[in-house]
Amino acid sequence: MNTNYEHIKVIGFDADDTLWVNETYFREAEDKFADLLRGFETKNKIDQELFKKEIDNLPTYGYGIKGFVLSMVEMALELSNYTISNQVIEQILNIGKEMIHQPVELLDGVEETLKQLSSKYRLIVATKGDLLDQERKLEKSGLLDYFHHIEVLSDKKEVNYSKLLNHLDIKPSEFLMVGNSLKSDVLPLVNIKANAIHIPFHTTWQHELVNENNMTSKNYRTLNCILDLPKLLN
Known part of the structure; x- marks a missing residue:
């Protein structure tokens, strides 16, 4: 050494x-996202699928909150079989905005x-x-x-x-x-x-x-x- x-x-x-502090806000956002989609899948499954989506999207979106939000939107569409409401999509976007405006x-x-x-x-x-x-x-x-x-x-x-x-x-x-x-x-x-x-x-x-x-x-x-x-x- x-x-x-x-x-x-x-x-x-x-x-x-x-x-x-940074990662704490992502964990909180994941909990909010899973709560929004609880009618379609279990939290554990939602967390797993969102992580896979994030990794798949890294070459396209890179790291950061914006790529994370886009991955959440894609995941919501797929898990809901494209039946997710505009209101829920808006709530997902608001999760991202809340993350961006967190205090340092x-x-x-x-x-x-x-x-x-x-x-x-x-x-x-x-x-x-x-x-x-x-x-x-x-x-x-x-x-x-x-x-x-x-x-x-x-x-x-x-x-x-x-x-x-x-x-x-x-x-x-x-x-x-x-x-x-x-x-x-x-x-x-x-x-x-x-x-x-x-x-x-x-x-x-x-x-x-x-x-x-x-x-x-x-x-x-x-x-x-x-x-x-x-x-x-x-």
Whole structure:
């Protein structure tokens, strides 16, 4: 396990569920959606089918609330055999609008940590999702002044991170990524010889789950809270 961070010059932060609450709102939206369609299927079946639809639609819609809403609309049409009412479709759209207008709730210790680290490191945001939505959340978060660069990626794979580091002229050995997803924020960085720290969130989208027991190596650190990050680096 790499525990030597003395060469780190740039720290990248995931946004959703690393800097602020996000996945909680998706779980609440799924519950509301299942309640709307309870006359057609069980909640468990609706949840399963919606997840499949989201994954099928990722290449078309990408990540974020808007793609999620479109997947809900498609799922409602299919589960109802295209008999769903216009009123229910409108309610589904309203679920999405409620998600978009949720307040930005910073996670504990985020601003304190960024303030400490910004005096020593160059900080960037490397997140994925809908560009407009992420820009809105960043603006409302009050955190923009801590970051030298904001990057909203279409995906978080090795090639995406490599292009970002090349664009910003950052050596992988000098870069540390911090995020809540092993699949998106940790493993791709380990694979390109960069550094990564995992800070789990209490709920994770099924698509982002990775079984740590099946991993052959663990060349990263896991922290319980972002407040532990400055202490680790110092």
